Amino acid sequence: MGEWIRFFVEIMNNIHDLLIVVLNDVLGLQMSDKDMHFWIMGFIGMTTFACVYVVSKWLSKLPYGIQIIAFLYTLTFMFVLVFAIEIQQGITNRGNMEFADAIIGLWGFFAIFFIYVVIAIFFIFIRFLFRKVKNKYN
Template sequence: MKDLIVLLAEIINTMHDLIGDFSKNAGWELSDKDLHLWVFGIVGIIAFLFVHVFFKFLAQYSVTAISFIYTFTVILVIVFAIEIQQKITGRGQMELDDAVISLWGFLLFFTCFLLIKGLYLLTKKLLKRTFNTGTNVPKD
């Protein structure tokens, strides 16, 4: 388990550094909190998509709520593991605010996902209704 946490911490730290370097090169002045929002937003939504696909395969009905709860739980564990790892290794600062903003990052990206999914379902429903209205015309 320790090796898994260290590996996850290294992946997150690498993403943190890459996004930080990219933002500096682009002339953006992102704070550590901004980086946490982006890193955990991206990691969280990728984790959610994998979890969601897996549960959709296992279930015959929608499992969005289950996928969200599972992903949020995993992200919660990873966020606190990273904060603890930062305290232990001295790489970064262990702060509750970092954990909170990281979780907000996932919630923000998840909300965007729900909006996109809702728009897709609404469009699909409207198109179906539009093209199915004239199909019951009797033939002469």
């Protein structure tokens, strides 16, 4: 997992350096590192918010759309959590920082969520049958 983190850190460092060159040298803005973080993270955050808002608005209109939104939010949380735990293990040397551990943790979420979906479908099917029988006798 350490190799993956180093790979992504290298990509981010290259993007950071490129932005410094473009914003400061080419455009002549003379922004500090803090200024760049403020503006770039602000724009990334607002762009992400706009995309998430549009997708959430669309999903909320679908049948079971709120459940889909809740699943996506939980999945995002789980990604952050499992990688934060692995990074914490690597920093503190308490446990082994392994990419496979993060993947297995996510698979655990998917497996238990799948059980939830099967149970939910079962109850939806029972309710459908109950309504069908009730409508037949009315």
